[in-house]
Amino acid sequence: MAGIIVQKYGGSSVADTESIRRVAKRVVATKNQGHHIVVVVSAMGKETDGLLNRAFEVSKSPSRRELDMLLTCGERASMALLSMAIHELGEEAISLTGSQCGIITNDRHSGARIIEVRPIRLQDELEKGRIVIVAGFQGISYKKEVTTLGRGGSDTTAVALAAALNAEYCEICSDVDGVYTADPRVVEAAEMLEAISHEQMLELAAHGAKVLHKGCVEIARRTGIVLYARATSKFGGGTRIDLPGASENVDAVGVSGQKNLVRLRASGDTCLERVLTISERANVPALHLDTDMNSADIWFSLDDIPDWIGVKGDLDADIEVLEGVGAASVVGDNIGGDSAKLNLARSVAQGADINIVAMSSSPLRVTLFCEQSHVDQLVRSLHKEFISKAYAEA
Amino acid sequence: MAGIIVQKYGGSSVADTESIRRVAKRVVATKNQGHHIVVVVSAMGKETDGLLNRAFEVSKSPSRRELDMLLTCGERASMALLSMAIHELGEEAISLTGSQCGIITNDRHSGARIIEVRPIRLQDELEKGRIVIVAGFQGISYKKEVTTLGRGGSDTTAVALAAALNAEYCEICSDVDGVYTADPRVVEAAEMLEAISHEQMLELAAHGAKVLHKGCVEIARRTGIVLYARATSKFGGGTRIDLPGASENVDAVGVSGQKNLVRLRASGDTCLERVLTISERANVPALHLDTDMNSADIWFSLDDIPDWIGVKGDLDADIEVLEGVGAASVVGDNIGGDSAKLNLARSVAQGADINIVAMSSSPLRVTLFCEQSHVDQLVRSLHKEFISKAYAEA
Numbered sequence: 054m055a056g057i058i059v060q061k062y063g064g065s066s067v068a069d070t071e072s073i074r075r076v077a078k079r080v081v082a083t084k085n086q087g088h089h090i091v092v093v094v095s096a097m098g099k100e101t102d103g104l105l106n107r108a109f110e111v112s113k114s115p116s117r118r119e120l121d122m123l124l125t126c127g128e129r130a131s132m133a134l135l136s137m138a139i140h141e142l143g144e145e146a147i148s149l150t151g152s153q154c155g156i157i158t159n160d161r162h163s164g165a166r167i168i169e170v171r172p173i174r175l176q177d178e179l180e181k182g183r184i185v186i187v188a189g190f191q192g193i194s195y196k197k198e199v200t201t202l203g204r205g206g207s208d209t210t211a212v213a214l215a216a217a218l219n220a221e222y223c224e225i226c227s228d229v230d231g232v233y234t235a236d237p238r239v240v241e242a243a244e245m246l247e248a249i250s251h252e253q254m255l256e257l258a259a260h261g262a263k264v265l266h267k268g269c270v271e272i273a274r275r276t277g278i279v280l281y282a283r284a285t286s287k288f289g290g291g292t293r294i295d296l297p298g299a300s301e302n303v304d305a306v307g308v309s310g311q312k313n314l315v316r317l318r319a320s321g322d323t324c325l326e327r328v329l330t331i332s333e334r335a336n337v338p339a340l341h342l343d344t345d346m347n348s349a350d351i352w353f354s355l356d357d358i359p360d361w362i363g364v365k366g367d368l369d370a371d372i373e374v375l376e377g378v379g380a381a382s383v384v385g386d387n388i389g390g391d392s393a394k395l396n397l398a399r400s401v402a403q404g405a406d407i408n409i410v411a412m413s414s415s416p417l418r419v420t421l422f423c424e425q426s427h428v429d430q431l432v433r434s435l436h437k438e439f440i441s442k443a444y445a446e447a
Numbered sequence: 448m449a450g451i452i453v454q455k456y457g458g459s460s461v462a463d464t465e466s467i468r469r470v471a472k473r474v475v476a477t478k479n480q481g482h483h484i485v486v487v488v489s490a491m492g493k494e495t496d497g498l499l500n501r502a503f504e505v506s507k508s509p510s511r512r513e514l515d516m517l518l519t520c521g522e523r524a525s526m527a528l529l530s531m532a533i534h535e536l537g538e539e540a541i542s543l544t545g546s547q548c549g550i551i552t553n554d555r556h557s558g559a560r561i562i563e564v565r566p567i568r569l570q571d572e573l574e575k576g577r578i579v580i581v582a583g584f585q586g587i588s589y590k591k592e593v594t595t596l597g598r599g600g601s602d603t604t605a606v607a608l609a610a611a612l613n614a615e616y617c618e619i620c621s622d623v624d625g626v627y628t629a630d631p632r633v634v635e636a637a638e639m640l641e642a643i644s645h646e647q648m649l650e651l652a653a654h655g656a657k658v659l660h661k662g663c664v665e666i667a668r669r670t671g672i673v674l675y676a677r678a679t680s681k682f683g684g685g686t687r688i689d690l691p692g693a694s695e696n697v698d699a700v701g702v703s704g705q706k707n708l709v710r711l712r713a714s715g716d717t718c719l720e721r722v723l724t725i726s727e728r729a730n731v732p733a734l735h736l737d738t739d740m741n742s743a744d745i746w747f748s749l750d751d752i753p754d755w756i757g758v759k760g761d762l763d764a765d766i767e768v769l770e771g772v773g774a775a776s777v778v779g780d781n782i783g784g785d786s787a788k789l790n791l792a793r794s795v796a797q798g799a800d801i802n803i804v805a806m807s808s809s810p811l812r813v814t815l816f817c818e819q820s821h822v823d824q825l826v827r828s829l830h831k832e833f834i835s836k837a838y839a840e841a
Contacts, residue, residue, distance in 0.1 A: 252646065255810070259810070271781070271810075274691060275691045275780065276691075277690060277691065296671060296690060297668060297669045297670075297671065325793055325803060325806065326790075326793060326794070326797070329786065329789055329790040329793055330790060332786035332789065332790070333786045333787045333789075333790045335786075336786065337786060338783075338784040338785065338786055339786060339789065339808065342789075342806055342807065342808060343737045343738070343739065343805075344737070344803070344804075344805050344806050345737065345744070345804070345805065346802075346804060350739075386669065387665070389732075390732040391732065392723065392726035392727045392729075392730065392731060392732055392733060393727045395723055395726065395727075395733065395736075396720075396723040396724060396726070396727045399719055399720060399723055400720070403720070408740075409719060409738070410738075410739070410740060411737075411738050411739065412719065412736055412738050413736065414733065414736060415809045415810075416649070416653070416665075416809075
């Protein structure tokens with residue numbers, strides 16, 4: 054069988070009939086280059102947000118199972134329409150749900166994790182020469198219930214299928230033409246990256262970069278699948294997300310900003326247990342954790358908590374809540390392990406007169422937490438020091 | 448040119464004449480399998496420690512340049528002796544210093560970083576069919592001064608050469624036969640791993656595992672070089688450190704313990720600046736950083752600070768110093784991102800009646816800081832919960 058390429062088209066790429074026709078042409082053109090094509094689609098435009106809003110109008114805390122049932126409608130509509138548009142171009146296409154593609158998940162509704170992919174039906178269809186259109190964002194649990202993968206889940210579907218099918222690569226197509234050194238809406242001097250390693254992309258995605266979802270990058274990293282972040286409106290170009298190469302730049306590759314964070318603080322004897330139990334119950338990964346004998350702080354992104362109001366309502370009275378915080382992160386090789394770079398990041402914040410309320414680092418990253426209203430300024434200042442200077446010197 | 452293999456032999460493998468003869472036989476046997484061989488050697492046995500002790504007897508704070516000059520003697524002796532032992536077996540061998548191999552570093556004495564490898568001379572010798580013996584742990588700065596790479600630097604030399612020569616793989620040979628799920632001297636049930644990803648190994652090495660040095664694993668990760676951790680006394684076997692594979696175990700792979708840590712705490716307005724400046728001046732990477740508006744804590748491994756007494760003497764009076772602390776870490780895929788696993792680690796410590804003074808996590812790791820005397824017990828308890836249970840269920 055010829056090489057397989059998985060393409061994923063985001064919500065804005067299938068937002069209306071005209072857009073869907075353009076995607077159909079792009080898919081067929083790729084097939085005509087001699088590839089087998091699997092296309093993963095998101096829900097059209099703001100469809101998912103609309104469905105979510107409607108659910109919360111009906112019920113303050115809708116059942117997660119029913120929410121999943123509702124939300125999966127969005128992708129079903131997109132895939133059927135795209136399939137029809139491809140038929141119009143004279144090609145054979147067939148749409149498959151997450152379940153039909155064999156995307157098996159655990160039973161954590163609205164944030165399921167893919168356990169296994171059994172793409173038998175999908176492979177059969179490809180062998181018949183068909184273009185296969187897959188509904189992103191959804192799977193089926195071992196209990197045969199429809200599940201959703203959480204926000205950004207269509208990217209995850211695409212890369213999980215690419216891994217299961219041993220695809221040549223996976224193309225994530227959107228209205229953004231690649232991965233930039235910072236969000237170009239915030240930093241005018243931001244430049245598009247030609248390539249970045251899986252791990253660096255993972256750090257950027259986990260700390261605010263929106264272009265790719267962290268779950269998708271994590272699977273690509275683990276399975277070695279090459280990703281391309283590309284504009285739907287173009288062929289080629291974009292940013293390649295690949296294994297770290299010998300020629301990898303050892304300097305900073307990007308700066309990301311993150312708003313809408315919250316810090317929870319517990320004090321006293323069982324403080325650590327109490328904050329971790331909140332995190333476990335709400336099924337939210339901690340962005341950062343600070344603890345001491347007397348108090349424990351835990352930081353979350355509200356984007357990771359679908360029902361923040363509910364979680365907040367359940368908190369014990371003595372849990373201190375700080376909302377309206379954010380963070381800026383610099384990602385690059387050996388950033389977090391280099392004490393001079395950590396101190397430089399701190400002094401950049403000081404020079405910009407921005408108060409740092411917490412700091413965390415990993416080998417590839419340093420993150421400065423600050424008031425949300427200062428995030429953009431901090432991203433600009435860090436970008437100027439860590440990225441623009443390096444480009445100017447190169 | 449046939450494939451190149453880089454082998455590194457640690458201090459205990461070249462500790463005496465008998466050991467050197469055994470290594471010579473192993474090297475020649477590998478060459479006879481049809482490979483080009485580059486051998487990197489450490490100083491014999493406790494040679495480096497002996498030289499260091501002597502230096503500190505002579506001077507309380509010896510010049511770092513002179514220290515480097517002194518310390519590089521150890522490897523020179525080993526390589527010359529090994530070269531002679533290979534000649535005795537009738538093979539051609541030549542020993543080269545770090546400088547002769549083109550290992551160019553920055554000028555940070557006693558902790559230099561490799562900037563570039565220009566192995567032209569080395570390649571010439573290989574093409575002549577010679578076995579090349581290289582002094583580990585040393586390089587030459589752009590200013591033509593002899594530098595050393597810090598402890599564990601011979602592993603770094605080996606993998607940097609492997610990358611520059613595009614070697615098939617790099618074998619790190621020692622008296623340990625591979626990477627275990629925990630230190631077998633601490634955890635009786637520890638099992639040897641057949642394979643582990645570069646990133647997981649990096650987390651283990653950075654948090655106490657002694658079998659491979661973190662600098663070496665970091666270069667292997669960045670350049671994609673496959674490492675083998677093997678016993679000098681055997682052919683084959685051992686643990687492969689490789690790219691993350693599709694079949695990677697998603698559960699915990701190992702537990703490491705780390706003693707001899709120190710926490711520095713500053714309070715008040717400029718607390719963050721003050722602790723980071725200590726870290727920068729002493730050229731020590733922080734293991735963990737906790738900060739708040741009022742205080743900042745920074746954690747170091749004393750193994751990373753060659754001159755702790757000197758650094759401690761220079762600290763401002765109001766920096767609070769906590770010595771005698773340690774940490775235990777669990778490493779695996781998505782450990783740090785899974786709030787249930789973080790809470791499980793905490794409850795394991797609680798069950799063992801061990802007080803946790805700080806906690807940190809990365810996507811692949813969770814670390815619990817505690818009193819040094821509790822580290823071994825905590826490693827055993829975490830291994831039982833995260834590793835032995837998983838093996839029992841598999």
